Amino acid sequence: MKINKLEKLKNLHELTRIRIIEEEIAKEYKNQEMRCPVHLSIGQEAVPVGVSRVLTKKDYIVSTHRCHAHYIAKGGSIDALIGELYGKESGTCKGIGGSMHMYDKKVNHIASVPIVGGSIPIGVGIGYAIKINKSKQVSVIYFGDAATEEGVFFESLHFAALKKLPIIFVCEDNKYSVYTSRYERHGKRDIKKLIKSMDVKFIETKENDVEDIYKKSLIAKKHAILNGPVCIYSKTYRYLEHCGPNNDDNLEYRPKKEIEYWLKKDPIELEIKKLKKIKIFNDEEYLTFCNSIRRKFISSIIKTKNTKSLSIKKLENLEYAK
Amino acid sequence: MPNRKNSFIDAMSESLVQSMQKDKNVVILGEGVTDVKGIFNSTNAALKKFGHQRVIETPVSENALTGIQLGMSLLGKKPILMHARVDFSLLGFDQLINNASKWHYMFGGEMNVPMVIRLIIGRGWGQGPQHSQSLESVFSHFPGLKIVVPSTAKDCKGLMAASIFDKNPVVFIEHRWLHYYSSNFSKKFYKIDLNNSIDIKKRGKDLTILSSSIMLIESLKAAKILKKYDIDIEVLDLRVLRPLKLDKLYSSLKKTKKFIFVDNGWKTFGIGSEIFANILEKNIFLKNIPKRLACKDYPTPSSPHLNKGYYVTIKDICNEVCKCLSVKKNIKSKILNECEHIMSKVPHDLPDLNFKGPF
Ligand SMILES: Cc1ncc(C[n+]2csc(CCOP(=O)(O)OP(=O)(O)O)c2C)c(N)n1
Numbered sequence: 301m302k303i304n305k306l307e308k309l310k311n312l313h314e315l316t317r318i319r320i321i322e323e324e325i326a327k328e329y330k331n332q333e334m335r336c337p338v339h340l341s342i343g344q345e346a347v348p349v350g351v352s353r354v355l356t357k358k359d360y361i362v363s364t365h366r367c368h369a370h371y372i373a374k375g376g377s378i379d380a381l382i383g384e385l386y387g388k389e390s391g392t393c394k395g396i397g398g399s400m401h402m403y404d405k406k407v408n409h410i411a412s413v414p415i416v417g418g419s420i421p422i423g424v425g426i427g428y429a430i431k432i433n434k435s436k437q438v439s440v441i442y443f444g445d446a447a448t449e450e451g452v453f454f455e456s457l458h459f460a461a462l463k464k465l466p467i468i469f470v471c472e473d474n475k476y477s478v479y480t481s482r483y484e485r486h487g488k489r490d491i492k493k494l495i496k497s498m499d500v501k502f503i504e505t506k507e508n509d510v511e512d513i514y515k516k517s518l519i520a521k522k523h524a525i526l527n528g529p530v531c532i533y534s535k536t537y538r539y540l541e542h543c544g545p546n547n548d549d550n551l552e553y554r555p556k557k558e559i560e561y562w563l564k565k566d567p568i569e570l571e572i573k574k575l576k577k578i579k580i581f582n583d584e585e586y587l588t589f590c591n592s593i594r595r596k597f598i599s600s601i602i603k604t605k606n607t608k609s610l611s612i613k614k615l616e617n618l619e620y621a622k
Numbered sequence: 623m624p625n626r627k628n629s630f631i632d633a634m635s636e637s638l639v640q641s642m643q644k645d646k647n648v649v650i651l652g653e654g655v656t657d658v659k660g661i662f663n664s665t666n667a668a669l670k671k672f673g674h675q676r677v678i679e680t681p682v683s684e685n686a687l688t689g690i691q692l693g694m695s696l697l698g699k700k701p702i703l704m705h706a707r708v709d710f711s712l713l714g715f716d717q718l719i720n721n722a723s724k725w726h727y728m729f730g731g732e733m734n735v736p737m738v739i740r741l742i743i744g745r746g747w748g749q750g751p752q753h754s755q756s757l758e759s760v761f762s763h764f765p766g767l768k769i770v771v772p773s774t775a776k777d778c779k780g781l782m783a784a785s786i787f788d789k790n791p792v793v794f795i796e797h798r799w800l801h802y803y804s805s806n807f808s809k810k811f812y813k814i815d816l817n818n819s820i821d822i823k824k825r826g827k828d829l830t831i832l833s834s835s836i837m838l839i840e841s842l843k844a845a846k847i848l849k850k851y852d853i854d855i856e857v858l859d860l861r862v863l864r865p866l867k868l869d870k871l872y873s874s875l876k877k878t879k880k881f882i883f884v885d886n887g888w889k890t891f892g893i894g895s896e897i898f899a900n901i902l903e904k905n906i907f908l909k910n911i912p913k914r915l916a917c918k919d920y921p922t923p924s925s926p927h928l929n930k931g932y933y934v935t936i937k938d939i940c941n942e943v944c945k946c947l948s949v950k951k952n953i954k955s956k957i958l959n960e961c962e963h964i965m966s967k968v969p970h971d972l973p974d975l976n977f978k979g980p981f
């Protein structure tokens with residue numbers, strides 16, 4: 301399969317857009333006005349961008365505490381994301397959920413929840429409903445490497461395989477669960493073997509390579525709709541602390557060499573290099589693009605600070621659906 | 623993190639180390655117990671002293687781990703399983719409720735299950751609906767479990783030791799904000815009897831407040847303010863919720879004849895409901911209409927704009943006391959002003975001015 305120039309540029313722009321927004325959030329966070337835990341995706345942009353390129357607004361996604369990139373890549377509203385961080389009514393959950401709870405029915409981002417593994421069976425249920433409805437959609441379930449340790453992960457894969465549901469499981473393996481490395485939690489065993497043994501088609505991507513992830517997602521989507529569940533497995537790396545706006549390499553829970561390895565595999569740098577090779581990268585254009593994203597972000601911040609929060613009366617009315 | 627001497631965390635850490643020293647069967651398990659932060663710096667000392675054999679890092683598998691802990695306890699181990707938030711322990715509920723709580727009973731009293739589950743209640747900085755639930759009343763419903771909710775460093779140390787050496791499954795629930803408080807405690811190993819539910823934290827004659835955990839601390843702060851205005855509150859700490867022993871409450875009520883309960887969690891089917899039912903059954907005569915102060919009866923919203931007013935404050939407590947005691951209007955407004963002044967010093971969603979997020 302060939303990816304045309306326009307698509308290549310689009311990939312780079314999406315990666316960059318997410319990176320800039322997350323970086324700007326990290327900067328703003330220090331002003332102590334975004335008062336909720338944030339799990340930033342800086343370094344991990346390639347997976348959501350690659351996967352989202354094959355999804356339409358009608359396809360569903362569910363995800364985790366580290367959800368900003370999933371949301372942005374799915375076409376979620378930046379204003380709503382910022383609104384949620386500031387706890388305003390304009391937020392994805394009207395300020396009730398906070399940074400770990402993205403939701404947007406306009407793009408079928410059904411839910412992000414921060415209980416590890418918590419959204420996996422929900423994504424399976426969505427897949428089941430799609431199958432019953434015979435609609436040509438897929439249910440995408442994002443999760444981290446640690447979610448594969450929860451019982452509900454296996455129960456969910458089992459059911460999805462049994463019923464041959466149109467589901468793409470997407471495992472973003474950044475090797476860590478907070479400060480604990482995968483080796484400490486899994487030994488030398490491979491997540492790949494676990495997933496294969498469940499009869500879920502397994503597709504591993506190249507690390508942080510958005511084009512590769514895009515291509516494999518196309519295959520995955522086709523397979524999910526025709527034959528049943530697929531798992532896209534992608535190794536990647538987060539640059540900042542597990543939760544919060546800072547770099548925490550000073551704590552030395554991740555080997556220096558490992559950090560260097562991944563910095564050399566930065567998804568954006570990789571893409572720029574590729575585009576330069578085929579001579580479709582223009583420094584000036586790129587800079588203009590970056591600046592326009594930054595400007596939009598800043599105007600979104602200003603707008604959000606001036607919007608109101610949900611009224612307590614409305615909040616108190618939300619216990620039950622009426 | 624707070625850097626005070628004799629902090630709640632110091633007490634926890636010391637209790638763990640001394641218990642492990644006393645009995646080599648005591649082990650710690652959990653996600654993050656060996657990482658650089660060591661569950662808010664409470665397990666680092668144990669790790670340093672006893673190593674990875676006895677402070678055991680685990681995968682994120684709460685359900686299995688609760689059962690694993692039970693299994694270990696059957697061969698004489700005394701495992702302490704830790705979760706950084708109460709909310710995560712819900713994944714282990716099947717093992718805890720269907721198995722651990724009834725194990726001793728349903729096998730004819732032959733087997734013991736000495737295990738502790740240490741849980742932390744989150745609050746503030748947008749923790750939101752899934753990271754700040756106070757579920758003590760849920761745990762307290764089940765026969766066979768002991769539920770411990772310390773409020774001070776001193777109690778934490780003795781209650782943790784007692785929990786570890788108890789022959790039954792104990793759920794030990796501490797509030798994250800207690801980590802910002804200290805109190806003097808003995809450097810020696812000591813236990814506090816789990817059958818002695820209530821501790822009198824302050825004597826008084828005008829009205830009885832019963833509370834636990836962080837709300838006990840808030841109640842004490844309120845009592846201190848009220849004292850300046852000659853209002854003398856008796857503050858009782860319900861530091862063990864199950865087994866529930868209320869004798870000290872009854873004695874107190876016979877003296878003060880006025881009662882307020884301050885809850886950490888939701889009102890409906892909460893701890894207060896159980897307490898009130900007991901008081902009714904004892905036919906204790908009260909001069910005020912007893913009052914429960916509790917969180918709003920809906921999940922915690924993340925936004926600081928929305929969770930202001932969600933939790934009970936010292937002002938709410940003082941206001942209620944003033945109502946119960948028909949305190950004169952001008953005095954009451956002075957008291958409430960003082961509360962507001964104190965509360966204005968730290969934003970409502972922070973435990974301490976040094977707290978800068980993100981967790
Ligand atoms: C059931 C449950 N247990 C523990 C936690 C605490 N916790 C929050 S994020 C996290 C690490 C998750 O790691 P992973 O799934 O690999 O995602 P990553 O943070 O690396 O993106 C943990 C243990 C939780 N939120 N839910």
Ligand SMILES: [Mg+2]
Pocket residue numbers: 444445446472473474475476477478
């Ligand atoms: Mg991870």
